[in-house]
Amino acid sequence: MEIAFDYRGDVTLELVSGETVRGYIFNRNSAASPPALQIFPIGQPSSRVIPYADVMAITFTGEDTASGKSWETWVQKKESERKAEAEQIKAEAQARGHL
Amino acid sequence: MAVPVAQMFTVTKYVLTQKLTGVKRYPLVLMLEPLFRCNLACAGCGKIQYPDHVLDKRLTPEQCWAAAEECGAPIVSIPGGEPLIHPDMPAIVQGLVARKKYVYLCTNAILLERKLDEYRPSPYLTFSIHMDGLQEEHDLAVCRDGIYDVAVKAIKAALKRGFRVTTNTTLFDDAAPERVRKFFDAMMELGVEGMMISPGYSYDKAPDKKNFLKRQRTRELFSRILHRPNSGWRFNQSPLFLDFLMGKVDYQCTPWGNPTYNVFGWQKPCYLLQDGYVATFRELMDQTEWDSYGTGRNEKCADCMVHCGYEASAVDDTFGSLRGFGRTVVATLMPTAR
Numbered sequence: 001m002e003i004a005f006d007y008r009g010d011v012t013l014e015l016v017s018g019e020t021v022r023g024y025i026f027n028r029n030s031a032a033s034p035p036a037l038q039i040f041p042i043g044q045p046s047s048r049v050i051p052y053a054d055v056m057a058i059t060f061t062g063e064d065t066a067s068g069k070s071w072e073t074w075v076q077k078k079e080s081e082r083k084a085e086a087e088q089i090k091a092e093a094q095a096r097g098h099l
Numbered sequence: 100m101a102v103p104v105a106q107m108f109t110v111t112k113y114v115l116t117q118k119l120t121g122v123k124r125y126p127l128v129l130m131l132e133p134l135f136r137c138n139l140a141c142a143g144c145g146k147i148q149y150p151d152h153v154l155d156k157r158l159t160p161e162q163c164w165a166a167a168e169e170c171g172a173p174i175v176s177i178p179g180g181e182p183l184i185h186p187d188m189p190a191i192v193q194g195l196v197a198r199k200k201y202v203y204l205c206t207n208a209i210l211l212e213r214k215l216d217e218y219r220p221s222p223y224l225t226f227s228i229h230m231d232g233l234q235e236e237h238d239l240a241v242c243r244d245g246i247y248d249v250a251v252k253a254i255k256a257a258l259k260r261g262f263r264v265t266t267n268t269t270l271f272d273d274a275a276p277e278r279v280r281k282f283f284d285a286m287m288e289l290g291v292e293g294m295m296i297s298p299g300y301s302y303d304k305a306p307d308k309k310n311f312l313k314r315q316r317t318r319e320l321f322s323r324i325l326h327r328p329n330s331g332w333r334f335n336q337s338p339l340f341l342d343f344l345m346g347k348v349d350y351q352c353t354p355w356g357n358p359t360y361n362v363f364g365w366q367k368p369c370y371l372l373q374d375g376y377v378a379t380f381r382e383l384m385d386q387t388e389w390d391s392y393g394t395g396r397n398e399k400c401a402d403c404m405v406h407c408g409y410e411a412s413a414v415d416d417t418f419g420s421l422r423g424f425g426r427t428v429v430a431t432l433m434p435t436a437r
Contacts, residue, residue: 008148024153026363027376038363042152066148071271074142074242086243089140093332098138098184099209 001028001037003054008063010042015054022061023048101293101333102276105222106201109424113140113173114418122287124355124384127411129200130370132361133158133191135180139207141241154180156362160190166360167174169380170284175358176203176227183210189217196223201265203227205267208253220261227295228254232274233282240269251289258290265335267295272316276323283332293335296346297406300371311401328434336406338430339413339423344404348416348426352393356411358383370407372399374379377404389401 004011005028013021027038027046035052074082093099110127117125136154137147148241158166167175174308175195182188183206189256205227218224231240232246257264266286270279286294298317321344334341342348354369364376365383377383393400400408416423 002157010150010152024150026153029375040153042150061353062150065147065150069140069142069144069148071143082242086140092242093138096136098181 001030001055001058004028004058004060005037007060007064008066009060009064011039011049012059012061013039013055013059014059015050016056017054020046021050024062101335103222104205109199109201110414111418114414118418124389126170126358126380127356127414128174128407129167129170129172130357130359130407131158131163131166131175131177132179132359133163133177133182133185133188134362136184137179137181137207138209139185139241139243139246140179144187144239146178157185157187157192158360158362160187160194163191164194164198166365166380167198168194170358170360172358173201174203175200178205181210183204183214189214192224193216193294196221199223199392201225204267205229207246209246209249211253212256212358215257215260215262218262220263222263222361225265225292226257227265227267228291229268230282230286231268231270233278233285236274236282238252254289254291257268265293265295266291267297269297269299270324271299272313272319272320274320274324276320280329284329285334286295287329287331293333294333295336295406296344298404300403300405314345314404315400317404318344321345330434332434337410337413337417337427338434339416339427340406340410342426342430343409343413350412350416352403352408353411353415354392354408355384355387355389356414357407371403371405 004025007025009026010022015021021039021041023039023044024039025037025039029036030052036049037052037055038047038049041049064077077085114127124206132146133156134157135147135149140147144393158294177191182204185191188204192202192204199224203225207229211226229241230247230250231237237247237250238244254264267283283294298321309369320342325341325345339348343350357370358380359366364378365380365386366373367375369388372392377386391397394403417427418424
């Protein structure tokens with residue numbers, strides 16, 4: 001559960017009820033009664049609390065948004081790679097209207 | 100002075116009230132993060148590393164105002180993400196100003212000139228522009244060419260319109276002290292009200308010895324940068340915090356001094372670490388195991404010297420004893436004596 005909490009991508013939870021929940025786990029409380037996690041399900045406006053006991057399996061199905069994004073990784077890239085990546089990010093921001 | 104007298108008076112009155120009423124842990128600055136979406140992707144920034152559906156979430160103005168009221172801190176810092184992307188940011192700011200909170204709206208300034216008409220100059224509102232150095236250093240830090248020039252243009256436009264403007268700068272161990280000093284000169288020449296500086300934070304699972312050296316290197320860097328400061332430099336930070344960065348004084352962290360509220364809730368224990376969330380500010384203060392964090396108590400805190408944990412320690416020192424107050428007065432009146 002700690003690994004799933006630290007993961008910076010979406011996961012898929014299979015619940016004992018047979019339900020599948022896909023989303024981002026942003027909180028967990030093993031000391032709560034009962035111990036539970038909080039997840040933002042994809043496409044839902046609100047978060048959801050799910051007791052640990054209801055979770056049968058966790059799969060790391062979403063992209064790890066932190067992978068390869070460290071400062072050290074950035075400075076080790078060739079300048080051409082950095083420029084290309086920067087241009088792509090800029091284009092995405094422009095497409096969203098954030099530039 | 101870098102901070103207006105009225106703001107200094109408000110903070111002084113607030114801190115003294117906490118001390119006189121015996122409040123041991125009090126918030127000084129609310130770190131209000133209404134969104135994590137950004138229009139830059141600065142390498143290593145952990146604040147934006149989320150799936151898209153999380154980056155698309157926003158706090159409502161009502162949630163922001165409620166958090167500020169619940170927390171009670173006199174200062175509200177709004178980082179992100181990029182706050183100017185939030186469609187309701189003018190309303191959020193207006194509501195906080197109406198509540199007489201001193202708002203520091205942190206921005207990379209890319210959208211600032213375009214959005215200036217949506218804000219009114221106020222003694223309670225400061226645009227805090229992210230500037231990590233001169234052009235070469237800043238554009239490298241934010242991973243996009245041309246941003247330094249955009250930010251400088253926006254700073255000039257905001258100052259011309261009568262807004263309060265400061266800069267906020269994060270420095271890592273590889274910073275060149277002379278270049279940083281020139282950067283300070285450049286920002287003062289632009290006419291900003293003050294500058295805020297902080298070492299960067301990088302959680303490293305290295306053994307203790309490496310962490311110690313990292314902290315020592317940070318002190319050496321800031322000693323070289325801040326030794327004999329130019330008389331024109333103004334920092335909107337506690338001079339005792341600058342002394343802490345230089346290694347002249349040591350503090351334990353005050354993580355509750357800058358509580359953080361975002362789309363996940365109230366963040367335990369601080370702005371940098373994400374060790375869980377609670378629904379209310381009271382739960383944050385009562386349920387966080389504060390003694391488990393800080394230098395020597397938690398490996399994640401080993402080399403942290405960031406302002407969000409230690410500025411409040413410095414402020415508490417100022418008002419905690421005559422000695423602390425005296426040192427603050429001396430450092431304020433004679434900054435070039437460092």
